[in-house]
Amino acid sequence: MNCSAPVFRRTLLRRAVLTLLLLPLAPYTTLAAESDTPLLRLQGSNTVNARLGPRLVAGLLAERGYQQPQTLPTGVMDEWRLVARAPDGSSVSVQIAAHGTGTGFTALANKTTDVAAASRPITDAEVTTLAPLGDLRSRQAEYVIALDGLAIIVHPGNPLRELDLQQLAQIFAGDIGDWQQLGGQPGPIHLYARDDRSGTYDTFRELVLTPAGKRLNAQAKRYESNEELAEQVTHDPAGIGFTSLAAAAKLPMLALRDGEGRAILPSEASIATEDYPLARRLFLYAPPNERSDWVRGLLEFSQTPAGQSIVQQSGFVAQRIEPLRITNTQGMPKAYADLAQRAQRLTVNFRFTAGSAQLDNKALRDVERLADFMRLPENASRRLVLAGFNDATEDPARAALLARLRALAVATALRHQKVFAADLLSLGDQLPVAGLSPNGRVKNRRVEAWLQ
Known part of the structure; x- marks a missing residue:
């Protein structure tokens, strides 16, 4: 982004x-x-x-x-x-x-x-x-x-800049054990991971290891603290670890790609919208x-x-709504690129309860936040556009319909707050931010908000 x-x-x-x-x-x-x-x-x-x-x-x-x-x-x-x-x-x-x-x-x-x-x-x-x-x-x-991202961190001298989630799973499972396999200098990869009681480890396992059918390599060094883990990677040229975004602030963080999605760096914007694969x-x-x-x-x-x-x-990403200009529209669908030229994307995405068309608990509170944002005097003359997305299905027409229904669900919730969307846009299964795992499907089923 x-x-x-x-x-x-x-x-x-x-x-x-x-x-x-x-x-x-x-x-x-x-x-x-x-x-x-x-x-x-x-x-x-x-x-x-x-x-x-x-x-x-x-x-x-x-x-x-x-x-x-x-x-x-x-x-x-x-x-x-x-x-x-x-x-x-x-x-x-x-x-x-x-x-x-x-x-x-x-x-x-x-x-x-x-x-x-x-x-x-x-x-x-x-x-x-x-x-x-x-x-x-x-x-x-x-x-x-709050929102946070699991940052994948390496030593400051490591030239690696990008991985896909499959590679990441193979690294932490021990299937890829030498930096040369990733285009780096020959040498063993040292793994740093959080302990079993940690929600950080639970999230990494759920988003990275389990979808790939992998288990954490028993040789990984385990830590109870994010800060201690990050400190250890700082001093190990062969190290790679996962930790919270706040703890990783002083180390190189890798851009990640999930399936057909594009490689995304962890940032306030990509985490606020939850587009980053490990947000x-x-x-x-x-x-x-x-x-x-x-x-x-x-x-x-x-x-x-x-x-x-x-x-x-405290170093995390707040649930605030801010406009941002999308400047790189290369490879985007024409309707989306046209929207980016005339409007600003807001730093909120609405998502749904898994297996349901109902807005999840965060989305319900985000509706209230967006309503308050639209009531600000500076937004009185601006128009709200909602863009719906769905995960890929065998029938593109059905994906387009479901995407529009998702946008309509957000518009309906906003209407109860006396805020009205000027336009609804359906992008179907275009512009996926994740793959087709269960978690990926949940992330792709989303509604973006734009201010025109």
Whole structure:
């Protein structure tokens, strides 16, 4: 994806929230002992809770008038307490642990956490286990808080710039074990991977290994922390690893191609639209039937402009809608190229529940975001165009019809928000961003929004 200007405009947080974000996560001892009962317990993904989770909690505390946030050690790695001074002068605490996505869902089942942080969607098995707590896939339980990408990183001296997902699977399975097989200098490939409890590893396995029928090579070095993994690759000229986009910022990242899709680098734009093959969503989950005011407050705060500013400050991609100009239209269908000449693409894609024509939970909230965006004074005279896409079928006419119906579904949802699309465009199965795996089909079934 090419754009003529930076995609995202940086916005400043309120002074209180920004002050909280700039505080280091280091131990302090200035507050009196806090209450034995924490306000909130947050458990799960290392990707989320190593940085973003505590900052969202701190932002919520600031919004409610709490001051002097401090972090205190617990004696257990990747666990800490965030303490603060309440408006009445008392000291309160929040328990936070970051041992991997799976541990968050286990803690929900054991009722040892209030909120589970996840760097992958909840699985069928986890939904079944947690069914007594309510439907964890419902809109009331599942909140997408940020977007991220699994970056494929190599040593700064490595000349490799691009891979397809099949090659990537073969590398991490050990089928391709020498850099010479990829056009590089002869020498063994050293693999760096996250541990089994990590949602980052779950996502890599689901998007890369499983579709290719592969398993991770037992010789891969495993790490609990994204940052530690990235640091190790920095010092290994033969290394290749996968980690979060935020942790990979200082290393070369490879462009990836999925099936018939084009090679795409991880960037704010390609991750915001989820076009990048290894784009992923970061979640908070909470039982819909049992939640405190603090749980409800954290979930809702994560969706606000202040919460999304914290997402951006934490190195992830916020759920903001911004226009960008598409400048490279080579090889694109004429209808799409014409649209790119007269309109700007918005940094949001609407996707659907797997095997369904219903908008997924993120898309439902994105409808509200797009409606708010279109109500801005500067957009009063501009026209909204929705472009629908479908995955490939044996009948191109059917693919075109389904693509139009997807655009119509988004238009209908917007109409309920008193926002009206000026035009619907069907691109059928053209311009795929992924292959024909189950995950690829979900990504290809999408609706883009354009501003004219």
